[in-house]
Amino acid sequence: MQVLIDRYHPDTSPYTQCYDVDESMLSEGMMLLQLLQHLREQDPSLGFRSSCQEGVCGSDGMNINGKNGLSCITLVRDLGQRIHLRPLPGFAVIKDLIVDLGPFYQHYQAIKPRLAPEPSVAADLGQELLQTPEERAKLDGSYECILCGCCSSSCPSFWWNPDLFPGPAALLAVQRFVVDSRDIQRKERLEALNSATSIFRCRHIQNCTAACPKGLNPSRAIQALKHELLSQ
Amino acid sequence: MIHWQNLRGAAAHRWQRYSALYLAVYTPLLAIYVAQLPEQNSLQNLIGNLFHYCIFGYLSVIAYAFLLVHLWVGGRDILIDYLPRPHLNLGLNLYLLSLFAISLNLGWLIIDLYPY
Amino acid sequence: MSALSQALTYQTFHFDVVIIGAGGAGLRAALALRQQGHKVAVVSKVFPTRSHTVSAQGGINAALGNAGDDQWQWHLYDTIKGSDYLGDQDAIEVMCQDAPKIVRELEHMGVPFSRQEDGKIYQRAFGGQSQHYGKSQAKRTCAAADRTGHAILHALYQQNLHAGTEIFSEYFALDLLRQNGSDLLICGVLVQNLQTSELSVLWAKHTLLATGGAGQIFRTNSNASINTGDGLGMAQRAGIPLQDMEFWQFHPTGVAGKGMLISEATRGEGGILRNANGEAFMGRYAPKVKELASRDVVTRAIALEVEQGRGCGPAQDHVLLDLTHLPHDVIENRLPGIREISRTFLGIDPLEAPIPIFPTCHYMMGGIPTNLEGQVILPKQPMGANHSEQIAVPGLFAIGECACVSVHGANRLGGNSLLDIVVFGRRAANAIHQALLMAPHELAVTEDTSNISALLQRYQRWLEPANPETELTVFSLKTELQKIMERHCGVFRDQAHMQQAVNQLEHLEHQFAALRLHDQSALFNFERSSALELENLLAVAKATAYSALARQESRGAHSRVDFSERDDQNWLKHTLFYAEKAQLTYKPVNLTPKHHAPFVPEKRVY
Known part of the structure; x- marks a missing residue:
């Protein structure tokens, strides 16, 4: 089996390295991350991020055979005899599979991802802000985002305007607060998206939804946000 | 002068939808209307006939206005996506100018054809 | 620039407080300090939301009483009983009293807790929880589905973004800065930018360790690869002892053969454990509460079932968790x-088939000894007669899993770890805030009066290239370490095995001393960061093996075949391990809560 990895170090020109992997070392149910760790034991210079190894921290987003995903929850056996790994597209590469997610985080920060409850109620720690199960259910599908970047990295609108278009992850985060019954800044959050270079750059090609390793649907969230914004 | 930072999203999106809807209804009507006309080919006749029934003439003027809106919103979105940022304002202004120029030219043509 | 000259230069920054670790504890403390207007830096070797708090599943305990009667006093009782009476009762009291307010505060910060029909926070049953001091099962664990840790960590990160906390993301903390001459005054931390390998000195009036656990010392664990006990290693190197390191929680339900966590919430919601005969065997081990016994009890039950040949699968090496x-x-x-x-990991849908599970190393009950305010403390005379007299280390605080207050004693209850990090994160922040108000002056220490040069000298070793011929790699050593710990310091322990662990770890330490790096790149050098982590893992493993070998009783998670009973006469005391001479000393357990009658140790039955 062959594993091809797009290698990059600023001191040399980029190249694709081919690792021949003996299939006897692959265990049943082995994840791609384990394979990468194995490769790094032989070649310590191989660069990739990882942390939780179970798909909840979002460290190890990468492009796997042309599709973005998390290496720790991608089965090696599903990837065929030739696995080609590339860094997440649309971001500056720092080293090998490590990209600079700075712009991605900045968009997240820019949407003010913080619950803004009624200040008088929020100051009272003697009681909870009540929320019915139905109101809470509206948050399902948006609060679970792990900020891995797989969605934004697969979005042409984000590739074109990485500095202006918030990208699916940040817009999903907006939706998380817009639908939260405890939040009082719904209007401001929507108004902040009302420019030609923000949410309306999304053309709903749904690459984001196809890429999301957590099975979330940013495209639908963006559609819902547009609808809210238009019916304001 | 147009500046990309001042361009709005929701309003433009709304106008884009309205104009599309209008044009979607108007265009088949126009086709049917033109097909019914007696055989003639000149632009002068065509435009003259459009205004033969007043109501369809007005509808056509509105259609043209909507067409401009649609062209503007669609075009500016494409320019935002594809033009390098330093040239974006120039591109947008040139595009808007060309839409004006085309309108002026068309207006002049009509006046030229029907100088009453 | 060559790697060598890079290592010798460093940037300098000044802060009121430097917090090492951006998990729940670190971020909670950072938020409180930032909101008070202090200059705070958070150092994290991963982007904050990649910290291991994100993996916490089941929930956070608080006696809100949303789902049936509850009182903080019952929570106190359960936690003390769960700790096998090794937990300090004054600390547990503080935690249980603070809990309801702390959880409501989290809720106000935006944590999307699941809800009951009446709109209040949903609470589920967890192991070891009771009403009326052990009478009936309580529902005390506040949950955001089974992603509570994720929900809390993201909310805390969001609040910190809003507050403007300065975060040194992807910076590795190498060592604590100490003032020369003084006994022990901590004045900041030496850090390394993982991307560029540049060193920075962060001077701080107060340094707060919130570096989390070190489950990576065991081969099968539920921990993130970043859980390498860096704070514990740094503390040890600064001369601070580690407390109760023999107590490691093995979570009963890890994915068999892999170790990922299957939350206790599964049993709280009604899941049943079955052996190869299909028998729901927990009834034999905990007749009253069955699956909802304390974690150490369930873990031993599973290990015994497998040992006695009632394990499932072709290798008979696991049991089943049935949710069908x-x-x-x-x-x-x-x-x-x-x-x-x-x-994902088993190809099994729990709706249709039971999940194969086996205990997995999950949580470190021990850690850096602290008082109720998170201040690091140590005995005034380590080897003297009066062990109870403790002094605080000026300028150093520790919270969360890396600290040992001790609220978990010999065994932690599920749902108490998220509570621990938030309660003590907040308390430590308050204490630091008070200290800053009392002494707002700048640090007097300079580069010449600190240990910087000694630390840089130590670092030099990683700039020396490895012999290309050598078989010795950081990865092989880590694998060896994990095997030693798993084989000799696992769920069941005995003298002979633990002695072997001690001997083999000594040998491993010698090998580590000879370790050098093959990769000399300055850009994201993972071989180097792995080596730095391994050094800390080794320190933790050694403390564990020595402490465990010495404790001749079975208590909580420390279960010895050769001393199968708890021995309150001789061992109702905390272990303190000093790394320098591998010495052990002990200090008494606090048995006097302030607002409740003391809980006298009793036989622990579930």
Whole structure:
């Protein structure tokens, strides 16, 4: 089996390295991350991020055979005899599979991802802000985002305007607060998206939804946000 | 002068939808209307006939206005996506100018054809 | 620039407080300090939301009483009983009293807790929880589906973004800065930018360790690869002892053969453990509460079932966690993350088939000794007669899993770790805030009066290239370490095995001393960061093996075959391990809560 990895170090020109992997070392149910760790034991210079190894921290987003995903929850056996790994597209590469997610985080920060409850109620720690199960259910599908970047990295609108278009992850985060019954800044959050270079750059090609390793649907969230914004 | 930072999203999106809807209804009507006309080919006749029934003439003027809106919103979105940022304002202004120029030219043509 | 000259130069920054670790504890403390207007830096070797708090599933305990009667006093009792009476009762009292307010505060910060019909926070049953001091099962664990840790960590990160906390993301903390001459005054930390390998000195009036656990010392564990006990290693190198390091929680339900966590929430929602005969065996081990016994009890039960030949699968090496009888909407709405993990890693949908599970190393009850305010403390005379007299280390605080207050004693209750990090994160922040108000002056220490040059000298070793011929790599050493610990310091322990662990770790330490790096790149050098982590893992493993070998009793998670009973006469005391001479000393357990009669140790039955 062959594993091809797009290698990059600023001191040399980029190249694709081919690792021949003996299939006897692959265990049943082995994840791609384990394979990468194995490769790094032989070649310590191989660069990739990882942390939780179970798909909840979002460290190890990468492009796997042309599709973005998390290496720790991608089965090696599903990837065929030739696995080609590339860094997440649309971001500056720092080293090998490590990209600079700075712009991605900045968009997240820019949407003010913080619950803004009624200040008088929020100051009272003697009681909870009540929320019915139905109101809470509206948050399902948006609060679970792990900020891995797989969605934004697969979005042409984000590739074109990485500095202006918030990208699916940040817009999903907006939706998380817009639908939260405890939040009082719904209007401001929507108004902040009302420019030609923000949410309306999304053309709903749904690459984001196809890429999301957590099975979330940013495209639908963006559609819902547009609808809210238009019916304001 | 147009500046990309001042361009709005929701309003433009709304106008884009309205104009599309209008044009979607108007265009088949126009086709049917033109097909019914007696055989003639000149632009002068065509435009003259459009205004033969007043109501369809007005509808056509509105259609043209909507067409401009649609062209503007669609075009500016494409320019935002594809033009390098330093040239974006120039591109947008040139595009808007060309839409004006085309309108002026068309207006002049009509006046030229029907100088009453 | 060559790697060598890079290592010798460093940038300098000044802060009121430097917090090492951006998990729940670190971020909670950072938020409180930032909101008070202090100059705070958070150092994290991963982007904050990649910290291991994100993996916490089941929930956070608080006696809100949303789902049936509850009182903080019952929570106190349960936690003390769960700790096998090794937990300090004054500390546990503080935690349980603070809990309801702390959880409501989190809720106000935006944590999307699941809800009951009346709109209040949903609470589920967890192991070891009771009403009326052990009479009936309580529902005390506040949950956001089975992603509570994720929900809390993201909310705390969001609040910190809003507050403007300065975060040194992807910076590795190498060592604590000490003032020369003084006994022990901590004045900041030496850090390294993982991307560029540049060194920085962060001077701080107060340094707060919140570096989390070190589950990576065991081969099968539920921990993130970043959980390498860096704070414990740094503390040890600064001369601070580690407390109760023999107590490691093995979570009963890890994915068999892999170790990922299957939350206790599965049992709280009604999951049943079955052996190869299909028998729900927990009834034999905990007749009253069965699956909802304390974690150490369930873990031993599973290990015994397997040992006695009633394990499932071709190798008879695991048991089954059966959720198939639960209503589908319970699994879909309350346990979606578990379902996802089971499908991803086992190809099993818990709606249709039981999940193969086996205990996995999960949590370190021990850590850096602290008082109720998170201040690091140590005995005034380590080897003297009066062990109870403790002094605080000026300028140093520790919170969360890396600290030992001790609220978990010999065994932690599920749902108490998220509570621990938030309660003590906040308390430490308050204490630091008070200290800053009392002494707002700048640090007097300079480069010449600190240990910087000694630390840089130590670092030099990583700039020396390895012999290309050598078989010795950081990765092989780490694997060896994990095997030693798993084989000799696992769920069941005895003298002979633990002695072997001690001997083999000594040998490993010698090998580590000879370790050098093959990769000399300055850009994201993982071989180097792995080596730095391994050094800390070794320190933790050694403390564990020595402490465990010495404790001749079975208590909580420390279960000895050769001393199978708890021995309150001789061992109702905390262990302190000093690394320098591998010495052990002990200090008494606090048995006097302030607002409740003391809980006298009793036989622990579930």
